[in-house]
Amino acid sequence: MALSRRNLISISAAALAAGALAACSDERGGDTADPAPADGTTGAAPADGETTPTGGEAGGLIGIAMPTKSLERWNRDGAHLEGLLKEMGYETSLQYADNKQDQQNNQIQNMINDGAKVVVIASIDGTAMGPILQTAADAGVKVFAYDRLINGTENVDYYATFDNYKVGQLQGQYILDHMDDYKNDDGSINLEPFAGSPDDNNVRYFFGGAWDLLGPEVEKGTFTVPSGKAPADSDGWASIGIQGWASSGAQSEMENRINSFYGDGKKVNIVLSPNDSLALGIQQALEGAGYTPGEDWPLLTGQDADLANVQAMVQGKQTMDVWKDTRMLGEQVAKMVDQLVKGEEVETNDTETYDNGVKVVPSFLIDPVVVTMDNIEEQLVESGFYTAEDIGL
Numbered sequence: 001m002a003l004s005r006r007n008l009i010s011i012s013a014a015a016l017a018a019g020a021l022a023a024c025s026d027e028r029g030g031d032t033a034d035p036a037p038a039d040g041t042t043g044a045a046p047a048d049g050e051t052t053p054t055g056g057e058a059g060g061l062i063g064i065a066m067p068t069k070s071l072e073r074w075n076r077d078g079a080h081l082e083g084l085l086k087e088m089g090y091e092t093s094l095q096y097a098d099n100k101q102d103q104q105n106n107q108i109q110n111m112i113n114d115g116a117k118v119v120v121i122a123s124i125d126g127t128a129m130g131p132i133l134q135t136a137a138d139a140g141v142k143v144f145a146y147d148r149l150i151n152g153t154e155n156v157d158y159y160a161t162f163d164n165y166k167v168g169q170l171q172g173q174y175i176l177d178h179m180d181d182y183k184n185d186d187g188s189i190n191l192e193p194f195a196g197s198p199d200d201n202n203v204r205y206f207f208g209g210a211w212d213l214l215g216p217e218v219e220k221g222t223f224t225v226p227s228g229k230a231p232a233d234s235d236g237w238a239s240i241g242i243q244g245w246a247s248s249g250a251q252s253e254m255e256n257r258i259n260s261f262y263g264d265g266k267k268v269n270i271v272l273s274p275n276d277s278l279a280l281g282i283q284q285a286l287e288g289a290g291y292t293p294g295e296d297w298p299l300l301t302g303q304d305a306d307l308a309n310v311q312a313m314v315q316g317k318q319t320m321d322v323w324k325d326t327r328m329l330g331e332q333v334a335k336m337v338d339q340l341v342k343g344e345e346v347e348t349n350d351t352e353t354y355d356n357g358v359k360v361v362p363s364f365l366i367d368p369v370v371v372t373m374d375n376i377e378e379q380l381v382e383s384g385f386y387t388a389e390d391i392g393l
């Protein structure tokens with residue numbers, strides 16, 4: 001049974017209960033105490049350390065809590081948002097939490113102590129923030145969920161993200177539109193689906209968007225899933241989730257599937273990878289198993305347009321990417337933070353989709369974009385996201 005977008009509730013006990021397939025993580029240390037950047041951009045707390053209520057002039061401290069430095073996109077997100085807020089006259093405290101929610105909660109506590117007016121949070125486990133956000137609310141600090149929704153608390157004021165369901169839809173639709181090019185001689189198509197980290201609220205939307213399109217085709221027999229790792233419905237994603245979005249976890253899972261289910265010349269034809277860090281691990285596994293770009297390399301999806309993946313696309317190892325221009329998200333969030341601080345109406349464009357289990361969080365959704373070799377130059381180079389040289393064009 002495929003679930004509609006509106007049925008994708010935001011708190012899933014299944015997600016919490018289900019074990020992830022791979023426990024290993026690519027996290028390297030070093031996220032912990034984020035030192036002031038070399039350019040001295042991290043702002044200081046107000047001298048009196050007191051919380052300033054919102055409503056009034058721009059200025060004051062804004063906390064930016066990012067999940068990890070180990071994924072390229074969060075480094076870009078953090079630096080960009082920090083730069084925009086500083087240009088608007090705010091001080092900032094930008095912190096990365098090594099993918100550990102406890103660490104992020106401590107960082108948010110420090111931001112509250114330092115008198116932040118607003119904290120912008122890309123959470124790690126969005127279900128484990130209730131107490132710290134109560135502290136924020138008690139201190140009059142406004143809370144923005146950035147990219148990932150924060151669940152189970154009324155103390156989240158706004159949410160800004162890319163349309164996560166659409167990210168999955170774009171991946172699923174791309175697969176449907178191009179599957180014929182990847183058919184085996186007997187007409188069969190072997191598909192292997194992956195899902196992201198079970199503690200990330202976005203995962204159900206990514207997977208739901210793709211699986212609402214692909215699941216019915218698996219049922220009809222258009223695709224076969226030799227590993228058997230095909231969730232019965234869009235809610236079954238947690239059983240194939242890769243903990244921490246780790247490349248290494250995706251690599252070992254793909255290696256296991258190839259070794260166990262692809263004997264006798266059977267080929268993987270299509271891999272649904274929800275994001276780029278997983279796609280990198282899957283590429284390693286395919287390479288290790290002797291797949292060759294341009295010959296028997298499968299259709300492989302991704303998300304984020306991370307540099308390594310865009311380079312891989314140029315080399316024929318990744319077929320498509322869903323690009324989320326993080327500059328747009330940063331600009332939107334900076335604008336909303338500024339509106340909130342000034343007591344103006346905060347711009348949202350969706351007040352229905354993102355129910356965090358306690359309330360529907362007013363949201364701003366931005367459209368993601370499909371990038372392939374056909375439009376890579378126009379989308380990623382002409383927009384100034386990368387140079388042609390960066391990506392090996």
Ligand code: BGC
Nearest residue numbers: 071147148200202245275304
């Ligand atoms: C983000 C993706 C990212 C993933 C891993 C998700 O919440 O939306 O852009 O690839 O986390 O960091």
